Amino acid sequence: MADVSDEMWQLFQPEGDSLRLGCGWLPTAWRDEETFARALRQVARQSSAGLFEYGTPLGSPELRALLQERLRGLAIEADANQLLTTGGGSQALDVIVRWMLRPGDTVLVESPGYYNLFGLLHLHRVNVVGVRRTEDGPDPEHLEALLERHSPRLFFCHSVLHNPTGTSLSPEVARRVLALAERHDLWIVEDDIYADFQQTPTPRLAALDGLRRVIYVGSFSKTLSCSLRVGFIAAPPALVKPLVDVKMLSNIASSSFAEQVVATLLRNGSYRRLVDRLRLRLSRRMSTALELARGSGWEPYALPRGGMFLWARHPEVASSRELVASAERRGIRLSPGEVFLPEANESPWIRLNVAYVDDARARTFLADPR
Secondary structure, eight states, rough: HHHHHHHHHHTTTTOTTTTTTOOSSSGGGGSOOOHHHHHHHHHHHOHHHHHSSSSOSSSHHHHEEEHHHHHHHHTTOOOGGGGGESSSHHHHHHHHHHHHHTOOEEEEEEESSOOHHHHHHHHHHEEEEEEETTTEEEOOOHHHHHHHHHOEEEEEEEOOTTTTTOOOOOHHHHHHHHHHHHTTTOOEEEEEEGGGOOSSSSOHHHHHHSSSSSEEESSSSTTTTTTSSSSSEOOOHHHHHHHHHHHHHHHHHOOOHHHHHHHHHTTTTTHHHHHHHHHHHHHHHHHHHHHHHHHOOOOESOOSSSSSSEEETTTTTTOOOHHHHHHHHHHHHHOOOOGGTTOOOSSOOEEGGGTTTSHHHHHHHHOOOO
């Protein structure tokens, strides 16, 4: 856990003049400040309760109704009472971990995967085992072998625009993963916080499973604002009450004001227009990043179909630690590849955020990373 917390400590220090080429969020300059400010002012004028009072246990009824509509667009059928809001995707994961797991339990995660999740699981004294992530999702053969060996309680999985590889789950792999989950009585936590960056929806585990043994997590923090902490969980009916209990005991309630801002942006169409622009902009930057990387000998792990992440290595650099040090000398911040691996092995792979590749420092580094 120390390595993860140390990495996050460094990552969230004041930016200064550094270029955060390896971060997990969009540049501030890409945010639509005026649209966001209008929604803030509207909520402040219309609802003093949102400013001063606690929200309801499940979260804003209006926002949950809007979320219900959005999930239908992904073929996920959920009653509004199966939805609970959280303070971002991180709190959603924390609530699930607190209720579903006990010290000594074994869980499966993807390798490479989300290092903040690894740190959270270690904090709760949970045994973490990595499943190889391929271009089409988790490797079914490796997953099956680990299920037979460890009998884990949960499997945390990204469906689309996986962090850090940018890959998405194929329909065939999705069906195989669900069949294995059924056979081995496995719960799946489907982390879909990058869903809105996807141009054309692909199958979600929660849609194929009908929210029987899949718990679905979403968030608006990546698209709207890192400071506007609004996420949500869609869960099987029997799990909703205990998850809400954990949410209330650990945080009392999520932010009513933030939830009303998100609901306003969803209701008036501003959010749809915003994500349309972000998708187009990210698509262009992804093309630029791939062109720059390939032209200088970098090897992408896979070809992402959207989103902000490119997982790549340079054949002349054996360790991502060398890449981090080289980047730091040029005023660029990166995270070593090993923090994205649950086993924390030294790795040549590095996560690049394509939203930042138009900076001259990024172009110079990609041209010669040594």
